[in-house]
Amino acid sequence: MRVVIQRVKHASVTVDGDKVSAIGPGLMVLVGVENGDTEADVAFLASKTASLRIFNDDAGVMNRSVIDVAGEVLAVSQFTLTASTRRGNRPSYIRAAGHNLAVPLYELYCNEIARLTGTEVKRGVFGADMQVELLNDGPVTIIIDSRLKE
Numbered sequence: 329m330r331v332v333i334q335r336v337k338h339a340s341v342t343v344d345g346d347k348v349s350a351i352g353p354g355l356m357v358l359v360g361v362e363n364g365d366t367e368a369d370v371a372f373l374a375s376k377t378a379s380l381r382i383f384n385d386d387a388g389v390m391n392r393s394v395i396d397v398a399g400e401v402l403a404v405s406q407f408t409l410t411a412s413t414r415r416g417n418r419p420s421y422i423r424a425a426g427h428n429l430a431v432p433l434y435e436l437y438c439n440e441i442a443r444l445t446g447t448e449v450k451r452g453v454f455g456a457d458m459q460v461e462l463l464n465d466g467p468v469t470i471i472i473d474s475r476l477k478e
Contacts (some may be wrong), residue, residue: 339462340341349450354399360409369474404452
């Protein structure tokens with residue numbers, strides 16, 4: 329399971345011309361689920377996401393988490409994070425989990441972030457053609473792969 333975490337001033341998701349989710353300052357998280365991912369991967373990534381100290385403290389040092397700054401979280405499923413580009417120029421998505429695994433793990437990730445932060449996690453629409461807008465703050469972008477945790 330992979331996440332791309334971006335510290336943002338604001339972010340939103342639009343589907344078919346309708347804005348379905350929006351946040352102010354906080355984290356925009358793209359979530360990719362691979363075949364073989366488990367609830368343990370979700371727990372690891374949710375804990376890392378909620379605790380990641382990438383917000384500035386009073387001295388301007390990245391020393392605060394999204395919890396510490398009472399930031400919002402927008403999580404968007406993105407199967408393309410599982411792309412393999414080892415051969416050729418067309419990415420392969422063979423490692424991407426199907427709906428039967430991806431949807432429950434994505435939902436569990438969102439619910440776990442909500443539990444850890446004490447705030448609602450805004451979401452994209454799983455499987456939809458989404459337009460995502462954000463203003464990356466910094467820019468700060470962190471990639472975490474649960475299979476590389478050791």
